[in-house]
Amino acid sequence: MNGGGKIALYLGLAVAALLVPQVPFLQPYLIQFAFLWVMILFAMTWDVMGGQMGYNSFGNIVFFGVGMYATAVVQRDLYFTVEEYANVAGGEQAALTPAEYLTGLALGMGIGGMLAVLIAAVLGSGILGLRGHYFAICTLGLGIAAGELASGWDYIGAGSGLVTPLLPDALGERGPFFYYVFLVLAVITFLVLKRLYAGQFGLAINAIRDDEDKADALGLHATRYKTVAWCVSGFFLALAGGVFGNLVIFIDPTDVAFAGPTFGVWMVLMAILGGKGTLWGPVIGATVFHLTQEFFWTYLFGWQRVALGLLIVVVVVFFPLGIVGWLRERWPQRFGEMVDEDARRVQVSLEGER
């Protein structure tokens, strides 16, 4: 595909995404669409580590939860004392003006993002020396530990959870508001990742995935790149978490914030389903996963988890490379080009040299 076609495609997608809230029959589904953007964010941020760099992290949910709690706490502490807020949260007396709400949200997300970067940097320098399964297992523990810590910390509500400020009426309905916020967040994340993958950073983390020892031997500061990759992933995840807390209203430490068994696993599944290590794979994987899940929830009531489990088995057995990987393998000329031209060129030229 030429440059013009690509721009047309991106523009078309952008217009379609912007128009969704304007279509009358889609109006009632906006919250689900907002969740779709969250799912896409999950998959994209996970893929930085798991796909592009080959480090399967099961602990990314930590950043999501940290961002969520940080944002909610900032929103609370800007305008209330802890005791005061505990008595009014979720009700009319806790209503904020639009300016207060947006200030709290923006500031909270900023702090949440920075906190996540800090945590990723500190943890990363410690455990990114681990490789393969060891790293995966270590990160698995992180999510659980974070959930337990949050459950015991009274300042953030402990096991009783934390109610986030409600969206002021002046900012419109919940549906369009959260739809647009998550849309913007997802698009920014996508563009930043696209830019990063296209440059030296992308090549470096791909090199780490393909052969870390060789990359190291060639003078690449592997641990540094790995840590930066995790910081990038954690930063965007924390921003998503910050808004997500406001969307769900009630932050439960283990079921919403550090929800390893659901979101933490889904982000891996979605990236694998779509095709890990590709730019569009996580986006497509998350879309298919979310829609399938909604479908199962509606029509296979009570069996939705079983159906989802079967779907995962089918995907892993028949499409080990994910949707994009499978399509690319089948129609390399068509899909390699359309989905990610640069990555394909690199791949093709490498194969030519062999």
Add this chain to the structure above:
Amino acid sequence: MYRYLKSAFVALPSAALAMSLFGTAQAKVEGDTIVLGAALSFTGKYKTNGKHTKNGYELAVKRVNEMGGVKVGGKNYELKVVYYDDESTPARGAQLVERLIKQDGIQFMLGPYSSGLTKAMAPVTEKYKIPMVEGNGASRSLFNKGYKYLFAVLSTSEQYLAEAINLAAEQAKAAGKDPGTLKLALAVENDPFSQDIRAGVLDDAKKHGMKVVIDDKLPKELNDMTVTLTKVKALKPDVLVVSGHSKGAATAVRQMMEQKVEVPMFAITHCEAADVVGKFGPGADYTLCATQWAETMTYEDDYFGSASDYAKLFEKEYGYVPPYQAAESTASVLVWVDALQRASSFDTAKLRDALSATDMRTFYGNVKFDETGKNIAKPMVLRQIQGGQYKVVAPTKWASDKLVHPRPKWSER
């Protein structure tokens, strides 16, 4: 050109699939059916109680429809409930409440199971001004927010086990002891409902000057509390209070029995929902159980007759004795029926006013809401398991049997 037209497959699923996957929005009243909506926990950690809640709703719907339905504006309507599975997580609950309101057009909401889920949903129903009648969100933090559209038929959670503390104090006085010398042990799940129970118990313990010797937070999905019980063995408290939904109840009773823990008074919540008598037989004896409702109480109404008639009908239908979670769910539907008939309208503002003016008798107890939306016309009762039977022992007004205190030692049973 056609190449990247084809690639529109990226964008299209969102619109096309969404349309075909989800039905179109239904009206709140379809023909001669009034549609209520509920998101319940059919899977996940609350699935046992989610089932009780659903059975409670369904039995009410069945009975009301059998008896001619609901009369609104001179016409008889049947009831129907639309359900979704919230998987016991607020993340899902928040999506579903929007879905019920925006996609299914539900204007009459029934509550979910658990305080956490209710906390996530109540601000949304409040925002859309959709009345919600619930029987399973007992946390008192739900009722200090000025919610105008939330109505709860149950007693709030701080009342659950407070009575046990008073009972312990009474027993101490009767034995010529100062209640202030009593030692109290608490092991409470780390969730909104159970933490509220803890707050209520601590308030009452403070009133009597009791000393808290153990105050443990238990994890969710509670399967083992050996650590707490070991401490109990060492510190020998006079009262042990445990709360952690059905799993907590089953774990506590099982491990008390297995580890032969001796404590004069042992009070828990969710005995009935966890079916501790069926599971552990004599091992469950002498446990004190907080209950919102008991089938031996003398309430009655036109739909179900007496409380024990309700219990019989429920058991015939579903094959087990109804725990109070089912009864309070049934009562929630009856409150809706009463409000719909009194308002004689489907206007949610009128219905809200009708709901807040509720003053009725049901098999579950009297229902009358205060301005915060909680039921103030019905007490909590405390039952003790004696010989495999639940006997009401407190408060005195409802007591059918005398409390066995202290619990007999395991070796003497």
